[in-house]
Amino acid sequence: MGLHDQYVRLSDVSELITKGTTPTTLGFNFTSQGIGFLRVQNIDQGQVFFERDVLYIDEKTHLALKRSQIKSGDVLVSIAGSIGRAAVVPKNAPELNCNQALAIVRVRNTVFQPYLRYWLESSDAQSQIRGATVTGTISNLSLTQLGNLKILLPPIAEQKRIAAILDKAEELRSLRRKALGELDAIAQSIFLEMFGDPSTNLMKWEKGCLGDVATFIGGGTPKRECPEYFEGSICWATSKDMKSEFLDDTQEHITPEAIKKSATNLVPINTILIVVKSKILMHSLPIAIARVPTCFGQDIKGIKVLKRCEVTFVATALRYGKRWLLERARGINTEGLTLDHLKAFPLLIPPIELQQEFARRVEAIERLKTTHRESIAQLDALFASLQHRAFRGEL
Template structure:
């Protein structure tokens, strides 16, 4: 069944100002924001199909009286017009008095024509709308989303009952997708607990302090960046070849991943041998998203790294790559030297000299080996979680595609399927309090997942 397409502007509620962007310029100044009062929603409150109900900006009741036209209510759709533009979410039922800032666009729709969650899914996921936005903004620097452009875009509009049915199916899958993502985030706290208990400030005072440079293998170029300038040009890369070239995309997830293939010829490699990457080397991003770390896998083919990475070859009789990676990502003493107040924050800048001069506590090798064993089990669990998340995302995108083509049936994603898919990881698992508990938890989960296949494929969606 093919649904008729309608322009978004035709779905507006008949009341005046139903489609409205937040207050600009002198209407709301920074000094008028207060620590508590009436919340002000911004782009940080809008994720795709999810409204985040935690606020950091407020105005007084008196100021709200002046800005009442910008109030959002339950069932309104808010769309980001700056930053990551075009994200849409429905305002939930538990929201009380609230206004939007200048970076959001409020859409109050005629509910006799369109079901708000359906319109939200269409704005976030309908490929035809995305293509239209790209076409209408082509040739200009799109610093923000022009609300006129959004109103001119069209979406497929089935009957209201069908919109609600589609939204219910997509909602189930979307919740599963978010649960997968949350499970992956939650599991990272387990290894953090292990690391801090084994090597945190209380324990680290018994370990000698050393520099990263002193931990490298004896020899030349054991701490290095990649070739600069004319040494290696983009024009010399190819999608197939003899020698792989590693960059930020291989490291940015804090684990090694094969992404866009980049190769050079063996002849070119002969000129750049000093930049060879070896198995168990630690790679650190020093441009773009700085401070991400990954360990080169064992039995890795010959490769070099780009100038965007710092590569460290360690003396593994003194320091294990797993321990040094964890220090970069988790140790408060190291993060403080890097100018980071909390784990996961944006790193201000990084270069090879900063890295080699970093000071860190060096525990005995058996301590490092014990942590590495726990981390290895943890990573096996994480690998399966990442695959589960990838499959859930693929399933959601498949359902979206079917929905807007009128091909989505109720059997595609029923309650029984949701229940089966949701059992693979229990996000309500309490956070362990000790190294032993964490290690035992990880061992249980890994053993469990070794005997239970991850299965997210549904009938008709193979």
């Protein structure tokens, strides 16, 4: 980048910066099919997922929400919740609309949309977003604040060169993530190969319930009014920590005194943790095996497997049977799994030797996954470095 580069306000190089509206606030309803209606969860890793977890509206509603009709080439930006996710709407996208958590940025021909997408996710843009408030924290970004962001804008050819470099780095990250996802699927395949589909039990294994082979431990939250309780070294998990199949650490840590003065409990290694109360149960069921002694909040239950079963086998059976559990999660505003639900979960009980062999195979897969995660972390660091240099004019 050189003398012709300049910082410009995003609004000065945009034809349109707008956002959507929730149809129900205007008296319209969602439909079972029709025109895709996007939310923040439809923007992930630089892509627009318009066929996954999408709501729908009819043509009349789409016309009424004219200002948020999306076109191919638009840059979508999350401005509420997970702020700063961005993606370019592809050419093959159907008619789409969106809610108020997404902003639509339609740029002039001096801006290459993929360049803008990468910039919006860069540390430069995120720093400006954080600086939009006195506290440095923000739960919503206004359209005015979005438009006032200042972007370093080189000539269009340079923008394309930078975007191409970042595309290559992003492609490497995507390949690693895809490989990691395929390894996740292998464990389920091995489960089916060794034990068959639990719903049909063609292998005629002994049948029982989770309550027959496990005990259950509840959680609790130490008083937030006592900040010293959260200055310890003991892991204390919430649903936010349940991101993978194993739990090695948590965002927050507590003291022994916090355990004594609250309803939380310290469970040993190899306890299965399952989220039982969270809106996430609307679509997924986080389950993890603790690899460190752990406490947890009331949104999680601990499952201690008895000698008749192997922990990895039971955790995989729970993941495979998540639909059974999610169908029993209660209500729209109070989603939750009760202790009775967990105890009643139907479980095959094959010979313990087979369960142990399954666990050994899964452990081998987990070692491969660890290697992939380490590689992804290195690629993430490389990408962040390239991104930082790109938007400082050093690439």
